[in-house]
Structure formats: structure tokens, C-alpha cells
Amino acid sequence: MMPAPDPMQEQQTHCPNCGAPAPFRGTAVSLVCEYCNSTIVRTGVDVKLIGQVSAIVDNGSPVILGSRGRFKGTPFEVAGRLQVQYGRGTWNEWFINFADGTTGWLADAQGQFAITRPKNQQVVAGRVPPYDQVAINSTLTIDNIPAVVVDRRAASYKGAEGILPFEAEPGMRFHGVDLRGHKGEFISLDYGTNPNHNSPVPYLGEAIALVDVGMHPLRSFKGWRRPAPQGAAGRAQQPAG
Amino acid sequence: MAAQAPSAPRKLFREEAQTGAINCPACGGPIELHGFGAVEQVNCPYCGSELAPEDSGELELLQAAQRARRSSALPLHARGSFPGEQGKPEEFEIIGIMWRECRVDGVVYPWQEFLLYNPYIGYRYLMFTMTDGSWAIGQTLDGAPRLETGFGHRKVTFAKDKYKHFQTSVAIVSYVEGEFPWQVKVGDQAVAHDFIKPPLSMSIEEAATEDGQDVNFTRMRHIEGAEVWKAFKLPGKPPRTSGVAMLQPNPYKKGRAITWVLLAVMLVAWLVAAIAYVDGRTNKVVFAETNKTVSDTISEEVEIGKKGEMTTLEFDLRATGLSNAWAYTEVMLISQESENAIGFGATAEEWHGVSGGESWREGDQTPSVTVGKVPGGKYLLQITPSAGQQGSAANTPPPNLKLSYSLKENVVLGRYIALPFVIIFGFPILFWLLGRVYEGRRWANSDYVSTSN
Numbered sequence: 001m002m003p004a005p006d007p008m009q010e011q012q013t014h015c016p017n018c019g020a021p022a023p024f025r026g027t028a029v030s031l032v033c034e035y036c037n038s039t040i041v042r043t044g045v046d047v048k049l050i051g052q053v054s055a056i057v058d059n060g061s062p063v064i065l066g067s068r069g070r071f072k073g074t075p076f077e078v079a080g081r082l083q084v085q086y087g088r089g090t091w092n093e094w095f096i097n098f099a100d101g102t103t104g105w106l107a108d109a110q111g112q113f114a115i116t117r118p119k120n121q122q123v124v125a126g127r128v129p130p131y132d133q134v135a136i137n138s139t140l141t142i143d144n145i146p147a148v149v150v151d152r153r154a155a156s157y158k159g160a161e162g163i164l165p166f167e168a169e170p171g172m173r174f175h176g177v178d179l180r181g182h183k184g185e186f187i188s189l190d191y192g193t194n195p196n197h198n199s200p201v202p203y204l205g206e207a208i209a210l211v212d213v214g215m216h217p218l219r220s221f222k223g224w225r226r227p228a229p230q231g232a233a234g235r236a237q238q239p240a241g
Numbered sequence: 242m243a244a245q246a247p248s249a250p251r252k253l254f255r256e257e258a259q260t261g262a263i264n265c266p267a268c269g270g271p272i273e274l275h276g277f278g279a280v281e282q283v284n285c286p287y288c289g290s291e292l293a294p295e296d297s298g299e300l301e302l303l304q305a306a307q308r309a310r311r312s313s314a315l316p317l318h319a320r321g322s323f324p325g326e327q328g329k330p331e332e333f334e335i336i337g338i339m340w341r342e343c344r345v346d347g348v349v350y351p352w353q354e355f356l357l358y359n360p361y362i363g364y365r366y367l368m369f370t371m372t373d374g375s376w377a378i379g380q381t382l383d384g385a386p387r388l389e390t391g392f393g394h395r396k397v398t399f400a401k402d403k404y405k406h407f408q409t410s411v412a413i414v415s416y417v418e419g420e421f422p423w424q425v426k427v428g429d430q431a432v433a434h435d436f437i438k439p440p441l442s443m444s445i446e447e448a449a450t451e452d453g454q455d456v457n458f459t460r461m462r463h464i465e466g467a468e469v470w471k472a473f474k475l476p477g478k479p480p481r482t483s484g485v486a487m488l489q490p491n492p493y494k495k496g497r498a499i500t501w502v503l504l505a506v507m508l509v510a511w512l513v514a515a516i517a518y519v520d521g522r523t524n525k526v527v528f529a530e531t532n533k534t535v536s537d538t539i540s541e542e543v544e545i546g547k548k549g550e551m552t553t554l555e556f557d558l559r560a561t562g563l564s565n566a567w568a569y570t571e572v573m574l575i576s577q578e579s580e581n582a583i584g585f586g587a588t589a590e591e592w593h594g595v596s597g598g599e600s601w602r603e604g605d606q607t608p609s610v611t612v613g614k615v616p617g618g619k620y621l622l623q624i625t626p627s628a629g630q631q632g633s634a635a636n637t638p639p640p641n642l643k644l645s646y647s648l649k650e651n652v653v654l655g656r657y658i659a660l661p662f663v664i665i666f667g668f669p670i671l672f673w674l675l676g677r678v679y680e681g682r683r684w685a686n687s688d689y690v691s692t693s694n
Contacts, residue, residue, distance in 0.1 A: 062361050089424075110364065110423070111362070153452050155452070182385055210361060219254055
């Protein structure tokens, strides 16, 4: 049930700013101190202070750090959050650790969720157009999956919490393209800060509903009953009564 | 914010998310906030002013307005339960109401869109079409439909469902009230392509903003007004419906599978009955005469069927020696018991000639007449023949004319076989026709109207 203990030995590090424990895990590169909001970056055996991030805004997500679920049989735990801002609002990219030691992302935008895992750039390098030439509602074939471009926009990192696999500087503007397949596949192409190239980092996965991956625990909302937690096998259990 | 460690971590978002209550900075009206942090815009229900929640929790006045509040079909903050994907009921709250309209040939078609929200599930859209009183519920698709290529009607496919293009229209926002997770303004326009497979629809809507573009696929499903009323536990009845709505299920197609199964069963039953019926006929000859001339009048007593039972008679006339001539026999059956008479005639004829360089020949020289429901008993059979020829010899019978008669009882009556057949096929054909008429009324509101003005 619980994610396996970290494959890498956990180092006891501390926040250079406030001295609180800074529990880096796995391959995490960046961590937001839970006590003082400082962004701490791991450099080899040392940690470096980057500065304070702007606080995450409450954008109503039911997911919290430590939420667990099971995606295609593999348990995962939410380790960090990157909050992204664009012209019309914010969305969340939750960094998740799978029990098998791999990592992925849980995209969380306006009540729609998708879980993706990073793939090698070679899968798409040279086979997709540069960011500016990606036509909305056109179909691209990525890793043999035909998928429709549903979103293409530039957005900025607004804030972060928990641990992240890279150093996310607030305000950094990056370019992304989202695609949806005909069978519920979800693909993100991350072109990074410079859109003028055709080898984005691909993230492949599928659209999910929180209840279907047995997400638990979830945040509580006044006036709403939390959905019943699901069994370890990821199957719905009848709530008592 | 100096570098000092608080005694405990902040534990972001571990506390319960709270609903809010605030007074409209424009009109002072009490605004309830039930959309939690996901809300990007609030429109004061009372004055319509556009407000944006700030990170601090305050509401920033984006644009003051003084519009009147409209009475929508459902009230803001009402909660209703609808069956989810797995059939389990899912509760939603109306947090936003938007009225939109499109214009077709100068006519305005308004509808109301209710934004349903559950913090654990997300958003659903509930649509009420004001022109026909119909309802539909749906959500953003977790996937992308496939555009069918090739000729013919524009179609998209998703999850094995094929949707036909119904209309493309410009939807304009005319009224906003409550909370939305995106910005929406009165006057906002969006081009929507609607594809339908009643009771489902697939709507494709493209939108562009300064920092990017997106396309949204929304799948909706027709829902009866009564179901909406039940979901929200509302008193009274939903607004009346009229006409055929875009997604209204065709009642004549509803039982189509059953109709065909029933048709097959009935055809088998009909075949069995028909065979049994034909097999059960005796075709017994009760009277026969051959080689009679036209001057031979027949008057003979015959015994037909069984007393107290009905039978079907067949009278066969066979004429030889007809050449551009006719022979007619008048047949009378006079019941010896009831004195009731059954009369009928049979005409044999033969015509031929040459016209336009082609020779032709027509006429039936062996006519048959079937008479149903003849009571069994003793009858007097009278056969009175007459004949004539073409032209000047109109009243002269052909010299070589010979007539043969036979009367059979208990024969097959064709209409006993044909009539059930017509009825069996009639209903599916009728339903098919009514279904077509229904579809015609649906598609009369689409971009594909056959009549033009």
C-alpha cells in the first residue's frame, strides 16, 4: 500500500535559511521548505538556498501533498506541486513518486486530471513541429499514438510546494502543448523557455478521475462529503451503511 | 518575513476549505462563494458586476454593472444528484449560471447553462434550451473525437459512437451570474460545432487568448426535464417542451431492435400458419364440365362443404377457340336452404394484333374467381355463358368456342395469407416513416434544411 522506501539512502539535510529539516527524497532536486517557503536546491551532497517562492494560491484542488493513489497497478504518492499561471488562471502540476522508483506528474486543471510519465526526447525529436507551428485541433502522432492538439500556450511558474525534480524559478515562462488521444491518452510536450525547436520533452499518460485512481487522502471542503477511500486493489468499496 | 523558523510547518491546505460570504463592492448585495479557490470570476447575482477573487481573498471589482437579475430555470446554489459514469449518484451544486444565445436567420435561440460543481469530481454542464424546453447534461471530454475523413456528411467518432454534424453557430453570452473557474463576459463569442447522435452530442469549441489557444470537446446527453426536477428535488413540474429538440431520442427508434425481432418472430409464425393453412385445404372438386358451347346453360344441384361450416370456393373457367373474342359466364349459387344467392362472373378473353410493327397478344383465357365465407349446404348452380367477337361480329360467338368449368371447395383464400403479411410489415414501415418524419423535424433546426427560402 505505502510507496516503497526511497531507493536512495535518505540524507538528513536542513534548510539553510531556517534550519528546519529538509527531507529530500529520491532524485528530487528542489524542495520548498515547509516552514519558511525557501526554495532549497540540492547540488551534489550540498544544499543551496535559492530564495523564497511566492506562496501557492489556493486554487481549490482536492489533491494535497501526501495524497496517494494507484495508477495502472503501481501505487504513487504526491511529493510536490508546481503551480502554473496563465492569462485566465492557474493550474497545478503535482510531482508524483511511484512505488517502483519512477516519477511522473498529475496534471490538475479546472477539475480535469491526467497522469503522465516523462519519455525520452528521442521519441519526438524532429517529428513534431516547433511550438509556434503546432496547429490547434490538428492530429500529431506521438510514440505511435494519434492525438489531437487541444491546448497550446505559454505559462509561468507561480509557486511551488514540496519537492520537485528540477529547479523551478518563479516567473519562468515556458511553452507547452497538450494533446488528447482518441482513447483517453494524454500527452504533454514541454518546449521549455525557448519555443524555437522541435525536440520538446514528451510526457505520456492518460486522463483519469481521482476516484478511479483511489486518490486518498483528499482535502476537505466545507459542505462536501469526501468520497469513500477505495480498497488497496483500487476497486471501489461499498461505504458502510 | 525574516529568517526564523516557526514552531510548526504551515501544512498548506490541510485545513478544510471554507465557503465565503462577501458583499458586492458595487451594489453591496450579499454574495455567497461556494466555488472554493478554483474560481476565477464572480458575477454578482444582483447587479451583474464582474469581480475577480484576489490571492488575498478579497474580490476585485473588474467591471461594475447594473443589470437586472434574471430568473433562471434553476436557482444558484441548488444541489442535485445525477448518475455518474458507473451509475452511482454524484452530487453537484450550481455555482454559476450563464445565458447564451445564437442567431439563425435573424431568429434568436437562447439557452441557459448551469455550471455544476463538486470539488472532488469537477465540473458538469447542465443546459436548458428555452425555445423547446429541452435539457442536456454533460462534461468536457477526457479524450478527443476522431474527425471522419471522406465525402458525405461531416462526422466525428468517439468511443465507437458516430456523431453527425448538426450545426455550426456563434454562441454569444448574454447573462452571467455566480462563480466560474474561467473568465466569462457578457458579449463573449465562441464558434461551436455541434455533432449529434441522439441522445448524445459532441460539441467542438475553439478559443484563443493572448497567451495561447485551446479546443474543447464537450459531450452532452439529453435528459428529461422531469429527471432534472427529481435530481434537484424541486416541487411542481419542469417547463413544457415543444417540438423536437436537437438531442431528443426518437421514440420511433427506441424499440427498433425489438421491432425487428418481433417482425422476425411474426414472420416465422406467419409462415408456419400459412403452410398449415395451405396444407389443410382439400381443394375438392364439387362440379366440373368440359367442352360446353356458349349455348349450353347449366343448372345443377351441388353439395358444398359441410353444413354449419364456411368454406372458400374457387370457380375456374377455361375457354378455347378465342381469337380477338371474349366469353363471359355468369355464375349463380342459390342456397337450397336459405334461398340466398351468391353471384359472380368470370371473363375469358383473347386479343392480338400488330401495332408499330410489333405483334401483341393479351387476355386471360383461364380466369379464376375465389369466393370466401360460403356457408356449407346444398346449392343450385347456374352457369349462363355469353360470348362475342371483335368488330362487326360483336354479338356472334366464335365458332370454335369451347368452355370448361370447375368448382372447387375448401381452397386457399389468398387474402387470408396476404393480409397478416401486410400487417406484419405495415407496423415497422409505419414506425420507420414516423421516425423519418421525427428526424425531419429535428433536422429542420440544423444547418441541413432541404427547403430553402
